[in-house]
Amino acid sequence: MEMTSPRRKFVSRDVLKQVKSHLKQGLVGAPLLDDTSIAGWFMGTKGENLEVVKKLLTAVVDKTLEGRTNLFPEDPGYITDKVKSSDAYIQALQNIEQRSDDLLSLLTQYSVPFSSLRYQGHMTWDITLPAIIGYLSGMLQNQNNVTPQAAPATTLLEIVAANDVAQMAGFNVRPLENDSESAEPRSWSHITSGGTVANIESVWAARELKYMPLGIKYALEDGQPYASIRNSLTLPDGQRVADASAWRLLNLMQDDALNLPGKIAGLLNVDEADVWKTLGEGYSLNARGMTFFQNKYLAAENIKAPAIIVPSTKHYSWVKSAAVLGLGGGQKGLTEAQMADINVIGDDAVLNVYVDEEGRVKTDLLQAVLNTCKQNKKPILMNVAVFGSTEEGAVDPVEKILQIREDFRRDAEPFEYAVHTDGAWGGYFMACIRKPFEMGSEPQQGKLATDQFDNGDTWFRASVYESMAHVHRCDSATIDPHKMGYIPYPAGSLTYRNEKIINLLSFSAPYISSEGDSDSINTRNIGESGLEGSKPGAAATAVYLSHQTIRPDKRGYGHIINQSMLNSKLFYLYLATMDIAFPDDKFDLVLLTPMPKEQEMQRKAIAEMLWKRQVSKRDLLQHREISSFLRKISGDQNIVDYVFVDKNDRSVERTLQLNNALFDKLSVPPGQPVSPDQVFVSMTTFNRDDYGNDFMNALGERLFENPQQVNAIPCIRSVILDPWAIYTHEHDQMGLYNFFTDIFLPKLRKEVNLLCGQ
Numbered sequence: 001m002e003m004t005s006p007r008r009k010f011v012s013r014d015v016l017k018q019v020k021s022h023l024k025q026g027l028v029g030a031p032l033l034d035d036t037s038i039a040g041w042f043m044g045t046k047g048e049n050l051e052v053v054k055k056l057l058t059a060v061v062d063k064t065l066e067g068r069t070n071l072f073p074e075d076p077g078y079i080t081d082k083v084k085s086s087d088a089y090i091q092a093l094q095n096i097e098q099r100s101d102d103l104l105s106l107l108t109q110y111s112v113p114f115s116s117l118r119y120q121g122h123m124t125w126d127i128t129l130p131a132i133i134g135y136l137s138g139m140l141q142n143q144n145n146v147t148p149q150a151a152p153a154t155t156l157l158e159i160v161a162a163n164d165v166a167q168m169a170g171f172n173v174r175p176l177e178n179d180s181e182s183a184e185p186r187s188w189s190h191i192t193s194g195g196t197v198a199n200i201e202s203v204w205a206a207r208e209l210k211y212m213p214l215g216i217k218y219a220l221e222d223g224q225p226y227a228s229i230r231n232s233l234t235l236p237d238g239q240r241v242a243d244a245s246a247w248r249l250l251n252l253m254q255d256d257a258l259n260l261p262g263k264i265a266g267l268l269n270v271d272e273a274d275v276w277k278t279l280g281e282g283y284s285l286n287a288r289g290m291t292f293f294q295n296k297y298l299a300a301e302n303i304k305a306p307a308i309i310v311p312s313t314k315h316y317s318w319v320k321s322a323a324v325l326g327l328g329g330g331q332k333g334l335t336e337a338q339m340a341d342i343n344v345i346g347d348d349a350v351l352n353v354y355v356d357e358e359g360r361v362k363t364d365l366l367q368a369v370l371n372t373c374k375q376n377k378k379p380i381l382m383n384v385a386v387f388g389s390t391e392e393g394a395v396d397p398v399e400k401i402l403q404i405r406e407d408f409r410r411d412a413e414p415f416e417y418a419v420h421t422d423g424a425w426g427g428y429f430m431a432c433i434r435k436p437f438e439m440g441s442e443p444q445q446g447k448l449a450t451d452q453f454d455n456g457d458t459w460f461r462a463s464v465y466e467s468m469a470h471v472h473r474c475d476s477a478t479i480d481p482h483k484m485g486y487i488p489y490p491a492g493s494l495t496y497r498n499e500k501i502i503n504l505l506s507f508s509a510p511y512i513s514s515e516g517d518s519d520s521i522n523t524r525n526i527g528e529s530g531l532e533g534s535k536p537g538a539a540a541t542a543v544y545l546s547h548q549t550i551r552p553d554k555r556g557y558g559h560i561i562n563q564s565m566l567n568s569k570l571f572y573l574y575l576a577t578m579d580i581a582f583p584d585d586k587f588d589l590v591l592l593t594p595m596p597k598e599q600e601m602q603r604k605a606i607a608e609m610l611w612k613r614q615v616s617k618r619d620l621l622q623h624r625e626i627s628s629f630l631r632k633i634s635g636d637q638n639i640v641d642y643v644f645v646d647k648n649d650r651s652v653e654r655t656l657q658l659n660n661a662l663f664d665k666l667s668v669p670p671g672q673p674v675s676p677d678q679v680f681v682s683m684t685t686f687n688r689d690d691y692g693n694d695f696m697n698a699l700g701e702r703l704f705e706n707p708q709q710v711n712a713i714p715c716i717r718s719v720i721l722d723p724w725a726i727y728t729h730e731h732d733q734m735g736l737y738n739f740f741t742d743i744f745l746p747k748l749r750k751e752v753n754l755l756c757g758q
Contacts, residue, residue, distance in 0.1 A: 134545030143537030154537025162189035170472030195424030215283035313389035354692025359394030388426020393639030427479030563723030593634030
């Protein structure tokens with residue numbers, strides 16, 4: 001049932017005052033001393049922080065239940081001493097204790113140990129201690145962020161937390177108490193259940209906005225509500241909306257389209273909220289459906305079906321997005337020429353663009369596909385830039401993708417579409433380059449990327465940094481706290497660059513930033529906009545507390561992730577030099593992204609340093625040349641892909657068999673307990689129909705004699721999320737301990753050698 005109230009969009013400023021008082025307290029500063037500063041942020045891979053965890057969890061339970069005791073002190077309690085002494089009560093508690101113990105035993109024995117340093121499998125690891133406390137605190141209150149009526153505190157915390165994610169990426173957020181206009185559009189963000197929901201919602205928003213100007217054109221016709229301003233409502237170039245072609249209206253810049261309701265309100269001297277309400281209820285694609293617009297405007301101009309453009313490395317949620325919205329699907333296995341042939345792609349809703357040898361979208365092919373769509377009037381709803389692909393950790397060139405659109409805008413006949421960054425996995429890597437900022441702070445207007453970001457002490461190549469610094473210029477971005485944010489599931493996020501777009505996704509009163517008064521805070525339709533309805537306030541409190549304690553900039557998350565990046569670079573080097581250190585192994589190892597030639601020449605020196613001398617991390621970092629070398633190593637983020645090849649049988653069939661068998665050895669089948677010496681990896685298979693020739697041939701040439709004939713290549717994948725694997729602690733007082741060389745790599749070599757000996 002919908003919860004309604006004339007003031008349902010607002011929360012008392014008293015709640016905000018208390019939140020602000022907490023934010024003003026700041027944190028006790030401490031130097032970032034290598035990995036030791038991170039030790040207090042997690043429970044510990046061996047449960048080392050057991051006592052402090054028990055203390056904090058007990059405090060959460062105590063304070064929550066004390067709150068119940070102190071609320072309405074005159075009310076009688078039901079669970080009296082007499083009730084507690086009853087047989088039924090005692091039996092009920094015994095059942096709970098027994099079943100709880102059974103559940104904990106089951107989970108302890110059979111759950112995948114994501115928090116272990118041995119785990120390099122899927123894209124998940126440990127969760128931060130403040131996130132656990134935040135989640136439990138919110139969960140025990142059972143707040144529902146669908147409306148501030150059901151969650152006055154956690155609704156505000158969701159706004160603060162989502163803003164913090166957006167501000168990490170450089171978006172121009174609107175602080176809670178700021179209702180003023182801005183020279184640049186203000187962004188709007190919310191917490192979602194995950195990246196899939198965020199991606200689907202972003203396509204929905206882009207579709208609604210694409211067709212909104214056509215709805216306005218219809219609303220200007222005789223007998224419609226805005227007929228009186230038909231001759232007055234104009235586009236930025238002076239052309240009347242009523243006279244513009246459907247193709248012209250489908251290619252308005254986002255901000256120009258979103259400003260039209262405000263222009264209508266000004267011409268009619270009515271509230272802008274009333275205009276949005278009228279358009280949403282009777283003139284939007286949501287209200288009218290695609291058939292109406294097709295019959296009334298599109299067919300006459302031979303405008304084709306809309307599509308989204310995605311790279312080969314796309315997440316499956318993009319295909320879901322098109323399917324859920326009824327747009328249709330796409331095709332696999334096309335040649336590059338077919339991808340730019342309207343006779344082939346004319347009806348497709350998902351246009352898959354192949355990637356280069358490192359897994360980044362081919363911008364020349366992207367340009368060709370876009371040219372074809374423009375020339376043949378095929379609307380593009382969205383061009384997706386993947387910011388950290390789930391299989392390869394590759395980062396698309398965001399700045400080049402934006403420049404392609406900018407070039408289209410300069411044409412005599414503009415071609416417009418949304419650009420979305422899918423940073424579900426890689427979004428939090430921006431914390432590594434984000435200069436310090438405070439939670440709830442006001443963004444400084446007109447700041448350049450160089451004012452917000454700095455790549456000086458990170459492990460990213462210049463190309464990756466360039467992409468990061470341009471994410472805030474995209475129209476929307478998906479960033480998942482429950483991935484590299486180390487937050488419990490479910491916690492994704494979606495940010496729109498222009499907050500007005502959410503009026504296209506709201507089925508209640510529109511959001512107008514200036515609404516509010518001295519006693520209340522506008523909650524910005526945070527629970528009413530988007531795909532989801534009921535959602536846990538606990539997700540918001542988890543993100544909020546973790547971000548408040550571990551800032552999403554260089555001081556906090558940036559420090560954690562920078563350490564994981566370094567570990568992934570060093571793991572890459574161990575793999576790249578393993579054949580030198582162990583020449584008698586029965587296998588060869590081929591990395592997805594090979595070392596550059598100048599680095600290849602130094603492999604022997606690297607092997608000597610890593611395997612024989614076992615130089616400490618501190619020694620590595622003190623050499624400027626080594627730091628520069630590590631930064632240039634291939635791989636955009638902390639995923640390392642590699643293929644094992646049997647020296648005695650290098651065939652495609654044997655390679656597939658070997659890597660499949662290894663994956664079976666280094667993963668735990670459902671229902672079986674973890675073995676004492678287990679380590680974990682994951683596996684993927686690259687298919688030519690998905691990735692194209694450049695990617696497949698580049699990898700295939702280093703594996704097989706006839707790579708052009710190979711259509712599928714298996715690949716082992718290591719996801720290095722932990723910041724502690726290399727030289728981070730003492731082991732039995734015997735000195736520094738290297739988890740890679742002492743545990744993980746010996747197990748890996750042992751299993752592959754055994755498989756090659758069979």
